Amino acid sequence: MKTLLFLLITFFSINLFSQSTVSGKVTDSKGLPIMGASVYLEGTYDGTATSEDGLFSFETDEQGEQTLLVSSISFETYSKSSDITNFKNVTIKLKDDVNTLDAVTVNAGTFNAGDNAKVTALKPLDIVTTAGALGDFVGALQTLPGTSNVAEDGRLFVRGGDAEETQIFVDGMRVFTPYSPSANNIPSRGRLSPFLFKGITFSTGGYSAEYGQALSSVLLLNSISEPQEEKTEISIMTVGLGLGNTQKWKKSSLSLNTSYINLAPYQKLYPDNNEWHKPIESVGGEAVYRYKFNNDGLLKVYGAYSSVNFDLTQEDINVADGIRFGLKNRNLYINSSYQDFLEKDWSIATGVSFANDRSEIKYNDADITDIENSAHLKIAFKKFFSSRYKLNFGAEYFVTNFTENYQDTSFENDYEFDNNLFSSFVEADIFFSKKLATKIGIRGEYSELLQEFNLSPRLSLAYKAGANSQFSLAYGEFFQNPKNDYLKYNSDFTAENTTHYIANYQYVKNKQIFRAEAYYKNYGDLVKYDTPFALPTSTYNSNGSGYAKGLDIFWRDNKSIKNTEYWMSYSYLDTEREYQNYLTSATPEFASKHNASLVVKRWIEDWKSQIGLSYNYASGRNYTDPNKGGFLTEQAKSFNSLNANYAYLISPQKILYLSVSNVLGTKNVNGYQYANQTNTDGVFDRRTITPAADRFFFIGFFWTISDNKDDNQLDNL
Amino acid sequence: MKSVLLIATLIFTFSLSAQTPYEKGMNEAFALWEQQKNTEAVQLFERIASAETDNWLPSYYAGLIEIVSSFGLKDEALLTSKLTRAKGFLDNAASISENNPEILVSYALLNTAYIAFDGQKYGMSLSGENVALYKKAASIAPNNPRVLLSKTEWDMGSAKFFGKSIASYCKDIDQAILLFEKEEQTIPFYPYSGLERAKEISSSCKKETSPN
Numbered sequence: 001m002k003t004l005l006f007l008l009i010t011f012f013s014i015n016l017f018s019q020s021t022v023s024g025k026v027t028d029s030k031g032l033p034i035m036g037a038s039v040y041l042e043g044t045y046d047g048t049a050t051s052e053d054g055l056f057s058f059e060t061d062e063q064g065e066q067t068l069l070v071s072s073i074s075f076e077t078y079s080k081s082s083d084i085t086n087f088k089n090v091t092i093k094l095k096d097d098v099n100t101l102d103a104v105t106v107n108a109g110t111f112n113a114g115d116n117a118k119v120t121a122l123k124p125l126d127i128v129t130t131a132g133a134l135g136d137f138v139g140a141l142q143t144l145p146g147t148s149n150v151a152e153d154g155r156l157f158v159r160g161g162d163a164e165e166t167q168i169f170v171d172g173m174r175v176f177t178p179y180s181p182s183a184n185n186i187p188s189r190g191r192l193s194p195f196l197f198k199g200i201t202f203s204t205g206g207y208s209a210e211y212g213q214a215l216s217s218v219l220l221l222n223s224i225s226e227p228q229e230e231k232t233e234i235s236i237m238t239v240g241l242g243l244g245n246t247q248k249w250k251k252s253s254l255s256l257n258t259s260y261i262n263l264a265p266y267q268k269l270y271p272d273n274n275e276w277h278k279p280i281e282s283v284g285g286e287a288v289y290r291y292k293f294n295n296d297g298l299l300k301v302y303g304a305y306s307s308v309n310f311d312l313t314q315e316d317i318n319v320a321d322g323i324r325f326g327l328k329n330r331n332l333y334i335n336s337s338y339q340d341f342l343e344k345d346w347s348i349a350t351g352v353s354f355a356n357d358r359s360e361i362k363y364n365d366a367d368i369t370d371i372e373n374s375a376h377l378k379i380a381f382k383k384f385f386s387s388r389y390k391l392n393f394g395a396e397y398f399v400t401n402f403t404e405n406y407q408d409t410s411f412e413n414d415y416e417f418d419n420n421l422f423s424s425f426v427e428a429d430i431f432f433s434k435k436l437a438t439k440i441g442i443r444g445e446y447s448e449l450l451q452e453f454n455l456s457p458r459l460s461l462a463y464k465a466g467a468n469s470q471f472s473l474a475y476g477e478f479f480q481n482p483k484n485d486y487l488k489y490n491s492d493f494t495a496e497n498t499t500h501y502i503a504n505y506q507y508v509k510n511k512q513i514f515r516a517e518a519y520y521k522n523y524g525d526l527v528k529y530d531t532p533f534a535l536p537t538s539t540y541n542s543n544g545s546g547y548a549k550g551l552d553i554f555w556r557d558n559k560s561i562k563n564t565e566y567w568m569s570y571s572y573l574d575t576e577r578e579y580q581n582y583l584t585s586a587t588p589e590f591a592s593k594h595n596a597s598l599v600v601k602r603w604i605e606d607w608k609s610q611i612g613l614s615y616n617y618a619s620g621r622n623y624t625d626p627n628k629g630g631f632l633t634e635q636a637k638s639f640n641s642l643n644a645n646y647a648y649l650i651s652p653q654k655i656l657y658l659s660v661s662n663v664l665g666t667k668n669v670n671g672y673q674y675a676n677q678t679n680t681d682g683v684f685d686r687r688t689i690t691p692a693a694d695r696f697f698f699i700g701f702f703w704t705i706s707d708n709k710d711d712n713q714l715d716n717l
Numbered sequence: 718m719k720s721v722l723l724i725a726t727l728i729f730t731f732s733l734s735a736q737t738p739y740e741k742g743m744n745e746a747f748a749l750w751e752q753q754k755n756t757e758a759v760q761l762f763e764r765i766a767s768a769e770t771d772n773w774l775p776s777y778y779a780g781l782i783e784i785v786s787s788f789g790l791k792d793e794a795l796l797t798s799k800l801t802r803a804k805g806f807l808d809n810a811a812s813i814s815e816n817n818p819e820i821l822v823s824y825a826l827l828n829t830a831y832i833a834f835d836g837q838k839y840g841m842s843l844s845g846e847n848v849a850l851y852k853k854a855a856s857i858a859p860n861n862p863r864v865l866l867s868k869t870e871w872d873m874g875s876a877k878f879f880g881k882s883i884a885s886y887c888k889d890i891d892q893a894i895l896l897f898e899k900e901e902q903t904i905p906f907y908p909y910s911g912l913e914r915a916k917e918i919s920s921s922c923k924k925e926t927s928p929n
Contacts, residue, residue: 041758043770049756073795100798228846229852489844510791510792
């Protein structure tokens, strides 16, 4: 019995001696106590939660070296290894987690769309269900502030820049010919089908050093990494047919899309003001192959082929019979990219994109053949030093070869140039706190054609002023080689350039976004020439200049009205340029002072329908009236268009879609063409350039066949 | 000799009646959960998970509580913080137990929490993901009543959305009830629950679809 007693006492005392207390206080970076934080020893059951005043205390039998973990929502997890005896009366300061939704974001100049972003200006469905956008993702972006409505062009004109100043990238790789070619005064459409992308970043200025050769804007598209299921999609439309199929395997997947568009039947029913000899016919196919490697590596290969063919005669005031314009274009685009996570928080992204574009143009009696071969090679590395400090750097090489053959009854000539460019960039993302962050980078570019090296610094800063509001600033220098239209005749240029200064205020609260952004852009070294058109015989120089300044306002509300979402944009633009063949500094004809749009969508449960309306307004653009003298001094009337669409879910997999652009049939004016010679009264006659048709109707039936009976093509519309 | 025997018996009986730290911890965590002390329950499950590195259940429950408690939240920042945490727990559970139908169903529930918050923003991408998750879970465990129950609930939700009859789903719920009743409950702390919910849905299903 004595032995037993002895043993019990020994056990008891050992227990007493081996138990230690872990205690202390948990606070935030300002020293304020954090309540309810979890404090425990890693790999044990021993732990507790902090009290109201941030205090904690618990007993443990563990001995020796231990790891103390402290975690709490919206803070970074704290971890410290030490001898257990050192965890007594410790004070632990938790750092704010900068990756949470309420942390500051460096966003001056940028809109995000898709579900990958913290603050989304456009949701995935908006890209394709915005009335008037007609399934073209560019159309939806034109409802955001900073863009100018140029109805006869269809491309993106950003903050006083022309369409060539915006570059489009897919998975970080350049898209060289993103728009389908079209005739004069007929808007062109984006070649890329919107449903291949899950995230869109649209920057209207001050963007990252990773991107260059764009004076005004970049549009970054991320393609879908993994399709969700196998399916077949059939589309029957008033303008053509579409067929898509997705196959999935264990590690890879393949999506194919084909489309055939023929506007002949439509133009029979609703003739427009052009005389079509061959209405627009296009055949296109896209394929995306994705392969997942064992270690997080992802390979994507995207290939697209399209051919467009049309022939028409358009009215012209100087040519009685009109001008005959025919085009046969075929375009091949391949984009392959590879991403992988490496050891020690490194990651790599590399890719190659290639485009071959061939156009045969018939312009009255002239035959022009343009061939452009372009490639982009890129490698970029990212290092995550911590959630507060990231470094991104890489190198790129752009190759462009352009040839043109011009032939008419009296003249034939070939033009050719190579525009190769090497660039590298480095950029750091730094969070000083949950409230203050910066992105600072620099980009160097060497152009072989211009024999010139340019250095562009970029800087953005963001400060979160309150729970819902933040201020951002951005500055950057941007360079871009002159466009092909000039380079084919002359290469003695310096790169065109701009400097951006941007100040942004954003307020985000519970499904409501308000955003206001002011900017100033200074253009330099723009191309000038001395003839009515850019000709081989013109004299060229880089002495042009200009500026653009303005204010962009955006408001989106998904909350106030049930089942209804709406957004409003307003842009004020003040810009002048002296470039091309301008005689004086003037506001270019593509720029309008005021642009506004309103988009409303309403889901009607009982009808299983979504109704959408959009209204676009642009103040009148400038033109030159030779009767009055002066240069770009007159203003055309303003542009107004009310568009409507209606999507009806017949069953989860069958959708009927109707869309009408310019419902009210407003007579819009795209500009005026004046006669070269005065008439007998000594007056220059003019012709009003109106849209080819006032309204456009679209009816489509979309049918999805898959195991998933709820899936549909709503995202295609 | 006597005393040795006595000690031996003492120790033996002690270990028989006493719970292992795992059982004690799990019981305590469930008790906290029952008392609606969600934060404490999650923290305890998290601690158990850190000690029991080859058991998926504690992480699974930590994730599940975060998901369930995020339904009805109005603050998107808090919602995403909680669901990101939940996803971390589920990822940990899934790395211990691959292709586990219970975890797959929880991933679908996590997506549903996002969709319930903002269908326009999350619905398009996540509903497709959910269908794929349920399909995978059903192919792994065709006789798992919880898989059948959650899948049917999801299908009923979308049928209601499209104004279609849910009558055909009532029998799937009844089938799930049968499976629940047949299920052998052998693993301690395994998430066997769900029978009561299935019965509730079954009765409301019949009420809604009955002619009167």
